[in-house]
Amino acid sequence: MTGSENAPPSETSDSFKLAHDHVAEGDLPEGFRFAGVTCGIKPSGKPDLSLIVSDWPVVVAGVYTQNKIVAAPVVLSRGRTPTDTIRAVVTNSGNANACTGDQGMQDALEMCDLVAEMVDCQPENVLVMSTGIIGKHLPMDCIRKGIRDAHQQVEPSLAGFIRSAEAIRTTDKNRKTVTTQVDVGQRQFRVAAMAKGAGMIAPNMATMLSCIVTDAPLTTDMAQTSLRCAAKTSFNRVSVDGHTSTNDTLLLMSSGQGTPLNPNELQIFQQALTQVAVHLAKQLVADGEGALHVMAIRVEGATDESAAETIARTVAASPLVKTAVTGSDPNWGRIVSAAGYADAEISPENTSLQICGITIYRDGAPVPFDEPALSAKMKASTEVPIVLRVGQGSGTVEYWSSDLTSSYVEFNSEYTT
Amino acid sequence: MTGSENAPPSETSDSFKLAHDHVAEGDLPEGFRFAGVTCGIKPSGKPDLSLIVSDWPVVVAGVYTQNKIVAAPVVLSRGRTPTDTIRAVVTNSGNANACTGDQGMQDALEMCDLVAEMVDCQPENVLVMSTGIIGKHLPMDCIRKGIRDAHQQVEPSLAGFIRSAEAIRTTDKNRKTVTTQVDVGQRQFRVAAMAKGAGMIAPNMATMLSCIVTDAPLTTDMAQTSLRCAAKTSFNRVSVDGHTSTNDTLLLMSSGQGTPLNPNELQIFQQALTQVAVHLAKQLVADGEGALHVMAIRVEGATDESAAETIARTVAASPLVKTAVTGSDPNWGRIVSAAGYADAEISPENTSLQICGITIYRDGAPVPFDEPALSAKMKASTEVPIVLRVGQGSGTVEYWSSDLTSSYVEFNSEYTT
Numbered sequence: 001m002t003g004s005e006n007a008p009p010s011e012t013s014d015s016f017k018l019a020h021d022h023v024a025e026g027d028l029p030e031g032f033r034f035a036g037v038t039c040g041i042k043p044s045g046k047p048d049l050s051l052i053v054s055d056w057p058v059v060v061a062g063v064y065t066q067n068k069i070v071a072a073p074v075v076l077s078r079g080r081t082p083t084d085t086i087r088a089v090v091t092n093s094g095n096a097n098a099c100t101g102d103q104g105m106q107d108a109l110e111m112c113d114l115v116a117e118m119v120d121c122q123p124e125n126v127l128v129m130s131t132g133i134i135g136k137h138l139p140m141d142c143i144r145k146g147i148r149d150a151h152q153q154v155e156p157s158l159a160g161f162i163r164s165a166e167a168i169r170t171t172d173k174n175r176k177t178v179t180t181q182v183d184v185g186q187r188q189f190r191v192a193a194m195a196k197g198a199g200m201i202a203p204n205m206a207t208m209l210s211c212i213v214t215d216a217p218l219t220t221d222m223a224q225t226s227l228r229c230a231a232k233t234s235f236n237r238v239s240v241d242g243h244t245s246t247n248d249t250l251l252l253m254s255s256g257q258g259t260p261l262n263p264n265e266l267q268i269f270q271q272a273l274t275q276v277a278v279h280l281a282k283q284l285v286a287d288g289e290g291a292l293h294v295m296a297i298r299v300e301g302a303t304d305e306s307a308a309e310t311i312a313r314t315v316a317a318s319p320l321v322k323t324a325v326t327g328s329d330p331n332w333g334r335i336v337s338a339a340g341y342a343d344a345e346i347s348p349e350n351t352s353l354q355i356c357g358i359t360i361y362r363d364g365a366p367v368p369f370d371e372p373a374l375s376a377k378m379k380a381s382t383e384v385p386i387v388l389r390v391g392q393g394s395g396t397v398e399y400w401s402s403d404l405t406s407s408y409v410e411f412n413s414e415y416t417t
Numbered sequence: 418m419t420g421s422e423n424a425p426p427s428e429t430s431d432s433f434k435l436a437h438d439h440v441a442e443g444d445l446p447e448g449f450r451f452a453g454v455t456c457g458i459k460p461s462g463k464p465d466l467s468l469i470v471s472d473w474p475v476v477v478a479g480v481y482t483q484n485k486i487v488a489a490p491v492v493l494s495r496g497r498t499p500t501d502t503i504r505a506v507v508t509n510s511g512n513a514n515a516c517t518g519d520q521g522m523q524d525a526l527e528m529c530d531l532v533a534e535m536v537d538c539q540p541e542n543v544l545v546m547s548t549g550i551i552g553k554h555l556p557m558d559c560i561r562k563g564i565r566d567a568h569q570q571v572e573p574s575l576a577g578f579i580r581s582a583e584a585i586r587t588t589d590k591n592r593k594t595v596t597t598q599v600d601v602g603q604r605q606f607r608v609a610a611m612a613k614g615a616g617m618i619a620p621n622m623a624t625m626l627s628c629i630v631t632d633a634p635l636t637t638d639m640a641q642t643s644l645r646c647a648a649k650t651s652f653n654r655v656s657v658d659g660h661t662s663t664n665d666t667l668l669l670m671s672s673g674q675g676t677p678l679n680p681n682e683l684q685i686f687q688q689a690l691t692q693v694a695v696h697l698a699k700q701l702v703a704d705g706e707g708a709l710h711v712m713a714i715r716v717e718g719a720t721d722e723s724a725a726e727t728i729a730r731t732v733a734a735s736p737l738v739k740t741a742v743t744g745s746d747p748n749w750g751r752i753v754s755a756a757g758y759a760d761a762e763i764s765p766e767n768t769s770l771q772i773c774g775i776t777i778y779r780d781g782a783p784v785p786f787d788e789p790a791l792s793a794k795m796k797a798s799t800e801v802p803i804v805l806r807v808g809q810g811s812g813t814v815e816y817w818s819s820d821l822t823s824s825y826v827e828f829n830s831e832y833t834t
Contacts, residue, residue, distance in 0.1 A: 069757030069765050099750065101782050134750040135783045246754050319736070319821075320829060327830030333516065333551040337663050340486030348486050365518050366552045404736075405830070406823040412737060413744030413822070 025158040027179030029190040029215035031055045031255030034160035035153040036167030039146025041094035041132070041139055047167035049146035050091040052211065053119050053154045058255045060086040060127065061223035063231045065248035071098030072108040073128040074247055080127060081251070082224040087121040089211060089251060090150075091129040091168050092143060093196070098134040098246040107138045114144060118151040129209050129249045131170055131196060165194035168209055172197045176283040182216065182272040184265035189216035189256065193276050197284040208235060208248045210280055216269050217256030226270050227252040234277035237309070237399045239316045240288035250277075285400045286382070290407030293325050294383040294400055299339075302395030307344035309397045311390060314342035316401035326403040328379035330371060332361045339390055347391035354387040442575040444596030446607040446632035448472045448672030451577035452570040453584030456563025458511035458549070458556055464584035466563035467508040469628065470536050470571045475672045477503040477544065478640035480648045482665035488515035489525040490545040491664055497544060498668070499641040504538040506628060506668060507567075508546040508585050509560060510613070515551040515663040524555045531561060535568040546626050546666045548587055548613060582611035585626055589614045593700040599633065599689040601682035606633035606673065610693050614701040625652060625665045627697055633686050634673030643687050644669040651694035654726070654816045656733045657705035667694075698817065703799070705819030706828055710742050711800045712818045716756075719812030724761035726814045728807060731759035733818035743820040745796035747788060749778045756807055764808035771804040 033053045041048040062081035064074050080086070090111055097104050112126040119126075130138070154160060165177045176195040181188055195210035218226065231250055252273070261269055285294050297316055302308035315321055318338040324331040332353050339346055353361040356377045360369045378384050450470045458465040479498035481491050497503075507528050514521045529543040536543075547555070571577060582594045593612040598605055612627035635643065648667055669690070678686055702711050714733055719725035732738055735755040741748040749770050756763055770778040773794045777786045795801050 067754060067757040068763050069754050069768070099753065099778075099781070099783065134754070246757065319825070323826055323829035326826065329830070336516065337484060337486050337551070340484040340663065346485050351486075361516075364516070366516065404826055406826045408736070409740055409743065409821055409823045409826055412740035413746070 023158060023162065023177050023179040023192065027181055027190045028156065028158060028161060028192050029213050029255055031058065031215060032213050032253070033154035033156045034164040035150040035155070036163030036165070037146055037149045037153060039149065040142040041092055046169070047163065048092055048094045049143070049150055050164040050167035051115070051147065051150035051154055052089045052164060052213070052253070053151070054087055054253065054255055056255070057085045057087060057125065058253050059084045059218050059220050059223045061220070061227040061252045063227055063250040065245055067246050069099065069246050071096055071130060071134070071247045072100060072104035073097055073130045074249060075105065076108045076112070077127040077129065077249060080124060082220045084220050085125050086127060086253065087119050087125040088115045089127045089129065089253070090115045090147060091209065092138070092146070093168050093170050094132040095130060095136055095138050096132045096134045096247050097130040097138050100135065100137055103137055107140055110140065111143060111147065114147045115151070118147070127251065129247070131168065131209050131247055134246060161192060161194070168194065168196040170196060171289070173287050174283070176280055176287070178276055178279045180272060180276060182269055184216070184261060184268045187265065189214060189269070191216070191272060191276055193280055195280040195284060197287045208245065208250070208284060210235070210250045211253065212251065212273070212276060213253045213255070215256045216254060217258050217260045218254040219260050222260060222266060223252050223254055226266070226273055229270060230274040230277040233274060234281040237312070237397065238281045238285045239313065239399070239401045240285060240291070282400050285402050288402030289411055290405040291402035292405055293381065293403045295322070295325050295403060296383050296385045297399045297401065298385070298387045298396070299390060299399070300387065300396045301350065301389040301391040301393050303345050303391065303393040304395040305397060306395070307393070308395035309399070310344040311339050311342040311346065311388070312397050312399035314338055315386070315388065316399050319404055322401070322404035325378065325384055326405050328375045330355050330360055330369070330374045330378060332366065335386065335388060336361060339388060345391070350389070350391045352389040354385070356381060356385060440575060440579065440594050440596040440609065444598055444607050445573065445575060445578060445609050446630050446672055448475065448632060449630050449670070450571035450573045451581040452567040452572070453580030453582070454563055454566045454570060456566065457559040458509055463586070464580065465509055465511045466560070466567055467581040467584035468532070468564065468567035468571055469506045469581060469630070469670070470568070471504055471670065471672055473672070474502045474504060474542065475670050476501045476635050476637050476640045478637070478644040478669045480644055480667040482662055484663050486516065486663050488513055488547060488551070488664045489517060489521035490514055490547045491666060492522065493525045493529070494544040494546065494666060497541060499637045501637050502542050503544060503670065504536050504542040505532045506544045506546065506670070507532045507564060508626065509555070509563070510585050510587050511549040512547060512553055512555050513549045513551045513664050514547040514555050517552065517554055520554055524557055527557065528560060528564065531564045532568070535564070544668065546664070548585065548626050548664055551663060578609060578611070585611065585613040587613060588706070590704050591700070593697055593704070595693055595696045597689060597693060599686055601633070601678060601685045604682065606631060606686070608633070608689060608693055610697055612697040612701060614704045625662065625667070625701060627652070627667045628670065629668065629690070629693060630670045630672070632673045633671060634675050634677045635671040636677050639677060639683060640669050640671055643683070643690055646687060647691040647694040650691060651698040654729070654814065655698045655702045656730065656816070656818045657702060657708070702817045702819050707822040707824030708819035709822055710798065710820045712739070712742050712820060713800050713802045714816045714818065715802070715804045715813070716807060716816070717804065717813045718767065718806040718808040718810050720762050720808065720810040721812040722814060723812070724810070725812035726816070727761040728756050728759040728763065728805070729814050729816035731755055732803070732805065733816050736821055739818070739821035742795065742801055743822050745792045747772050747777055747786070747791045747795065749783065752803065752805060753778060756805060762808070767806070767808045769806040773798060773802060
């Protein structure tokens with residue numbers, strides 16, 4: 001069991017440091033202006049329309065939902081990325097514009113048309129994201145007014161960035177933002193990122209939206225490759241309820257000018273981007289509906305990374321594992337047996353388990369441990385580390401999931417339509 | 418949308434009729450004796466050891482858990498079936514004898530030795546099943562006494578059968594039994610079946626055990642093929658929490674003598690066996706931990722049966738779908754989007770949905786419906802029929818799942834060890 005020795009990668013390095021609890025004005029990349037306004041989609045009167053405008057055509061890469069039922073804004077934006085001609089991204093919250101047929105696509109197109117007219121570009125140079133209730137048509141009068149208001153208010157400031165991040169929230173308890181600076185050799189660049197989370201949207205579904213802006217100079221290919229790579233070990237390794245939304249969208253926008261990053265610089269940037277994405281992804285899980293704990297699941301010793309991911313995802317999704325963590329119950333039987341039914345090879349006689357650093361199962365057999373002490377430790381931990389070794393292979397992943405509480409069930413079984 | 422026309426197969430036919438709410442003495446197959454006793458494994462003092470003895474060596478087929486972490490009794494019984502030499506099956510509840518290493522295998526072997534000695538056969542002619550807490554060694558003193566007591570009490574009566582079925586229960590709210598008679602052409606045979614359910618076993622895991630006895634004459638191959646076929650569309654199409662146990666075991670025992678069933682007779686028997694299995698499987702779901710409703714999910718129009726099953730399983734496992742049903746919320750967005758993220762082809766523009774016979778989504782677009790009326794209908798239904806058409810293919814399955822309630826979470830997050 002090497003779990004305690006193999007510490008997860010630190011979130012800091014010599015070249016950059018995440019601003020965890022705050023965002024910094026100086027971290028905002030050049031070339032972007034931001035706004036967030038209330039246009040009236042949400043009955044609550046909370047901000048519901050976000051606009052990001054770039055001062056010149058920028059590189060944008062995108063990663064989208066794998067759901068086969070796809071919302072109109074995803075169809076539209078997916079068809080336009082990767083590219084180096086984007087001038088704006090408009091996002092509304094409160095209505096997902098999903099399962100809305102031809103009218104939905106017309107509405108998404110009109111959102112782009114309106115933005116293009118204001119920033120003086122082609123509609124094809126605008127991307128759109130939506131999140132909220134599905135199966136309802138967008139209230140276009142609100143949207144039209146919101147776009148006009150937002151355009152009047154866009155500003156290259158931290159205040160604008162925060163308002164923009166606020167306006168994409170749905171049931172998120174907290175705003176999800178992070179900014180950082182990256183030293184890549186001789187040059188320094190900035191990264192600012194926002195996300196909205198896998199909280200539920202009454203009475204429909206979770207959507208993950210995220211937009212990461214940077215002034216690191218990237219080609220379209222570099223941006224797309226970096227974003228895919230970052231998504232693979234961050235947003236694709238978190239789970240609240242395993243329900244993939246129709247609207248999930250992750251964008252990387254680069255306003256960087258000058259010589260694109262060289263391979264060494266790109267490698268450093270890639271690491272920073274991944275850690276920004278992991279940081280946001282963990283915020284999503286921590287803010288999962290009703291969540292009391294984040295389960296930080298590390299699977300080691302699988303036959304390969306893909307097998308490790310399958311095992312981690314299966315453990316993370318098990319209602320029995322989730323409820324054990326909810327109850328601070330160091331219930332190794334549930335965790336080990338969940339690994340056993342994952343669709344990947346494991347070696348039962350080489351299977352070991354640590355919770356909160358305490359080994360409780362080693363090489364296929366229980367290890368005596370102080371159960372009340374470990375339970376107390378779990379109860380006190382916001383993030384419960386679970387390290388599961390399943391064999392002698394090289395496959396290792398980290399995966400994050402929320403626990404499952406009565407609050408989740410109550411929230412999602414309330415009949416509100 | 419043909420869901421309303423394609424009614425699910427009836428549970429009755431001309432050749433046999435399930436005894437739903439009772440079991441009948443006349444349905445008990447010849448050649449079996451049954452007992453159920455309290456031997457002291459369960460602190461509650463409830464029955465915890467079951468013994469089935471056959472009067473002569475019988476055919477037994479088995480289907481076992483796919484979990485890679487497998488309990489000792491499964492390893493042992495799996496290695497001994499299919500066969501035509503079995504004389505007894507001993508089952509204990511309250512302790513799963515799983516993750517118990519070499520000692521666990523010694524204990525399982527000793528259970529068979531003790532039974533063999535009493536019924537005067539070889540240990541290899543005895544099968545063993547266990548269910549309950551995992552990771553604890555069996556209290557062999559209790560087991561030894563229980564086997565002696567049970568052997569003294571075995572009797573070829575309905576009372577014995579019922580005591581046997583009681584003794585395999587763990588947290589099941591209800592006993593799960595069904596008996597029937599099958600007319601296969603000129604000959605008539607009997608089937609009696611018991612199961613214990615996918616309720617939780619504090620504080621560990623769910624296990625499904627089932628034993629079906631018949632006097633229809635089957636060869637070993639016929640028994641194994643029939644059982645696999647029956648399991649495929651019954652026990653393999655139900656889900657409470659998607660957590661596959663280390664101990665799941667389904668046995669078919671045939672004491673039938675004389676000419677084995679001919680192909681026509683076998684086909685009729687197969688239908689009866691499948692319906693018996695479906696009946697038990699639905700009882701498992703209805704008795705799922707905290708369940709308020711059974712979701713009866715029918716997927717139609719998939720590319721093939723396997724695709725239909727993947728879609729049905731994904732919809733059945735979605736916490737969002739489950740909690741919508743808990744809240745009697747006809748939330749088509751959750752169901753349709755769950756189908757969309759299943760790992761199978763769907764045709765969004767040909768996707769339609771009925772709940773309780775009411776079409777609420779047709780060919781990719783919402784259909785106006787009376788939401789309060791449908792919600793009231795769902796609330797009043799113990800079994801909520803969900804019919805999802807996902808395209809024009811021939812793949813159709815039926816799948817049963819329980820909803821997800823706060824009671825489930827509370828029960829499974831109580832720290833009881």
